[in-house]
Amino acid sequence: MNDMREFANTIRKSSLLMTHRAQASHIGSALSIADIIAVLYGRALKIDPMQPYMQSRDRFILSKGHACVAVYAALAARGFFDANRLEDFAQDHSDMMAHISHKVAGVEFSTGSLGHGLPFGTGKALAAKKRLENWRVLVLLSDGELGEGSNWEAMMFAAHHRLDNLLAIIDYNKLQSLTTIDKTLRLEPLAEKALAFGWAVREVDGHDHQGLLRLLEHGPWEAGKPSFLIAHTIKGKGVSFMENKVEWHYKSPSSEQVAQALKELICA
């Protein structure tokens, strides 16, 4: 598993540098999903950087589009585009938006407004079923995003249509924009909610690469049911002074903070 750990580290470093250079927000969100993204782009997704739009590929959709630096970093590291392009992130005239953009090679769908990824992914999954194609659709959502009703519309729909080629991953770091999930719109009991909607549900430590790989590499977990993975994560994971701090949803790290963060990652 060393390769995925190294990959996750690369994603974290690139995300920090991009966010710092652009003076952008949402580094805490990107660090939260870095391990999930590393497992997906490192091993679990059936993708080919040389053929980014091959018909048989798995489709990955980042519904929490504000964490895009993690995906851009992974795509660059996998060779979907030159890593120098990462320097364009959120710069004047760049198409590397600070919410994920489908103008970037390897990105399926632009998001930014929450609650769009799962319905869109549901449409892709339905299309695959209708055409008897066996690729999968994986959608990564934030926990706060589940406040959007469109997600629950899509969950009803996907279960009704038995879309077992659809997998939703919840980045459950328990923090949303202003404070904790618990103090904002309580999600618990989340697993029971998803079960009641007719999904197959699993929970995992969202920073445990082996655990993630076991659940993400193959699907469906239960025939005829879409899969709902609750990944317990830590916002800002990997950088001690960012972990579990709401402010890193907004702040961009200073030069000194980036240096400190990179030092921690090298030592990790």
Next chain:
Amino acid sequence: MRNAFIDELVQLARKHTHIALVVGDLGFSVIEPFADEFPDRFVNAGVAEQNMTGFAAGMASEGYHVFTYSIANFPTFRCAEQIRNDVDYHKLPVTVVAVGGGLAYGPLGYSHHAVQDYALMRTMPNMLIAAPGDPFEVRACIRYLIENPGPSYLRLGKAGEAVVHPNIPEVAPGRWLTIAGERGSPRALLSTGAALGYALNFYERRANCDCAVFSLPLWGMRSKSIQPTMAYAFDEIVTLEDHLVDGGFGSWLTESLVTTERSPRVRPIALAAEVCGTVGTQLTLNRLGGLDFINPASQV
């Protein structure tokens, strides 16, 4: 119009296997011919328009041309952001079909009226508005949309609209269709959608009106640029629409002509800028709103 829509869609779906119809739990006694013949390309999304539009975009991204169908306000305002972000910004072939445009569902109350839909749709850069004036224009529009896939909005009346054209006309975005009147008339009556009936009524009741009647069934942001060419020959253009003047068809034409050197006067006839707090037939509510079928001459 509803029947022409489903009949044409069924005919085209026989040839084009990528056409899919998604309904928002509406369309009883209309959509059955499609649902029965193409069950694999028909989906009832239930009462969930955000998901309906989002998953229509997802299907469209995989090669389908998806028609989402519901009563006018539901597949538009309820899911406006899905239309903008998922469909329009991604340039995907999803046609939002709104049945009962304007005040066609007058007795059902203002929740079911669609008098701001042009305003919403025409601010989306890639969106083509299809607002046919009669059943033949419906068929022409659908054919155009299939042949030229992209984000589009098809605004239908309800049922029973008069047939105006002798056959299916050739349509193209921004191109006015000549309906009645002499070439060289100084005044044009230009309608979109079901307001065509009002334009013709005025023309037929006013002998020597010195005007010609036109219908514009396909328009949007991208077809503004050819309006100066279409409008050049006229001194005055009276636009007719069953929509509020703000953000509507007449406003669109005015904006299209504002930078031209010799700009004809545009006089929009549209519905009053008030919340319609009463119910009534389409005819009654249009009249209350200022779109008078009986005596449009008083307004023109």
